[in-house]
Amino acid sequence: MEELKNTLKQQIIESLNLEGMKPADIDDNAPLFGEGLGLDSIDSLELMVLLERNYGIKIEDAREGRKVLESVQSMAEYIQQHRTI
Amino acid sequence: MMQPAYISSASIISPQQHFEDVGFLEGIKTTSDGILFVTEPDYKKYINPVAIRRMSKMLKMGISTGMNALQHAGVDKPDAIITGTGRGSMIDTEQFLLNMIEMNEEALTPTSFIQSTYNSINGWLALQTKCNGYNQTYVNRGASLEMALFDAQMLLHESGKEMNILAGCFDEITPDYVKVKSKVGYWKHPSPLSTDLFRHDDTPGTIAGEGTAFFTLTNNKNRAICAMPALKTLQDEQPAGVIDAINTLLTGQGLSMADIDVLLCGMNGDVRQQAVYDELFKTTTERTSVTAFKHLCGEYDTSSGFAIWAATQLFTSQNLPDIITIKRGTHEGIKNILLVNHYILNSHSIILLQNIQ
Known part of the structure; x- marks a missing residue:
């Protein structure tokens, strides 16, 4: 799980293009949107594509997507359960 | 008769210098690679730091140049934003197309698609300045900037009140674009040193370039560096037709070629595109200085932007640098500048600029 979270942070x-950031700078449980990393709606689309390209995960339901993209922790847990590649 | 548009500020990012550099064409940059890439400023002063991370080079260039032009004119919120580009954001376009091929048209990232659209820079400038006025991007190959300027001039002419319009242009070059256009003979092989371009004007081809230029245009003469009383674009015109159009444009302003102090020529060293300038030189008098600029910025759709910026610098400094001078005339001071430009074979433009200081 720790290895997956580190890989995921690097991919994010x-x-x-989070210039000057290292995986260690991202807290596992910090919110990705709003406070925390301060990402926006275009970033959420980029993250959905990241999940599809790297883990074969396609999220069709927006509500489910919002939950999955809450934090690195929630993304990693979802990937572990649903990855196809 | 159409009222002049007045230029109250001019900013560029070019292969020679950008808007933060002091001086005019000092420390000339050259290349023998056939491509003149821009020198870039620190963008963070002009663009929201959160937004900048996903912006491509073209977006950063266009937004920062536009914001800098407004700052110099003392305008926080323009009444309109009108731009021209021949190709828009090429890097984003190429990246999006490559993604489509690599990912088999699935799981495409949105950023490069959003930014590859031609009006992306105008949109960002409108958001940054909270300008909800007229917003237009012209994509008319070699006449793109000229169409934007003409639109701005008409808007200023028709407006019954004082207006400030942000008008400008942006084009970037990519290695793939150079490779493709090489196949249709755009570039010189081998490429000469860029500053020696006109010593090789007996062979086909030119050198590639890129850049952005933004101007604040107004109908308030008191705020102006110079006036742009008239401009004309021509499509698929022969040299004699271009000369006729120049004479008609000047006559319409009560001038003739004998009144022109500086002729700014867009010749690009390609023997196949030289005829119009050879004809033009026959019409100049001893008074007129003949100058050129494409050995400094390269050939691209909106190179007129670099030339208009250079004209504003000539008016301000009243000094003609050797690096652009082909023939020094007998004129005293610089009052009337005629820009005659072309892009490849079929698109010509004529712009008259006048010092009003």
Whole structure:
């Protein structure tokens, strides 16, 4: 799980071009949107594509997507349960 | 007769210098690679730090140049934003198309698609300045900036009140674009040193370039650096037709070629595109200085932006740098500048600029 979370943080940094950030700077449980990393709606689309490309996960339901993208912890848990690649 | 548009500020990002550099064409940059890439400023002063991380080079260039032009004019919120681009954000477009191929048209990221649209820079500028006025981007190849300026001039002419319009242009070059256009003979092979471009004007091809230029245009003469009384674009015109159009434009302003102090020429060193300038030189008098600029910025759809910025610098400094001078005329001071430009073979533009200081 720890390895998955670190990989995921690195992927988030690269995909969202979070300049000057390292995986250690992202708290597992900090909210990704609003406070915390301060991401926005375009970032949420980028994260959905990240999940599809890297883990074969396609989230169709917006409500479910909102829950999954709450934090790195929630994303990692969802990936562990639903990944197809 | 159409009222002049007045230029109250001019900002650029170019291969030679950007809006934060002091001076005019000092420390000339050259290349023998056939591509003149821009020198970039620190964007963080002009763009929201949260938004900047996902912006491509083109977006950062366009937004910062536009914001800088407004700052210099002392305008927080323009009444309209009108721009021109020949190709828009090429890097985003190429990235999106490559993603489509690589991902088999599935799981495409939104950012490069959103930013690849031509009006993306206008949208950002409108958001940053809270401008909800007229907003237009012209994509008319080599006449894109000219169409934007003409639209701005008409808007200023028709407006019954004082207006400030942010008008500008942006184009970027990519290695893939250079490779594709090389196949249709756009570029010189081998490429000469960029500043030696006109010593090689007996062979086909030119050098590639890129840049942004933004101007604050107004109908208030008191705020102006210079006036733009008239401009004209021509499509698929022969050299004789271009010369006729120049004479008609000047006559309409009560001028002739003998009144022009500086002729700014868009020749690009390509022997196939030189005829119009050879004809033009026959019409100049001893008074007129003949100058050129594409050895400094390269050839691109909206290179007129670099030339208009250079004209504002000439008016302000009243000094003609050797690096742009082909023939020094007998004129005293610089009052009337005629810009004659073209893009590849079929698109010509004529712009008259006048010092009003």
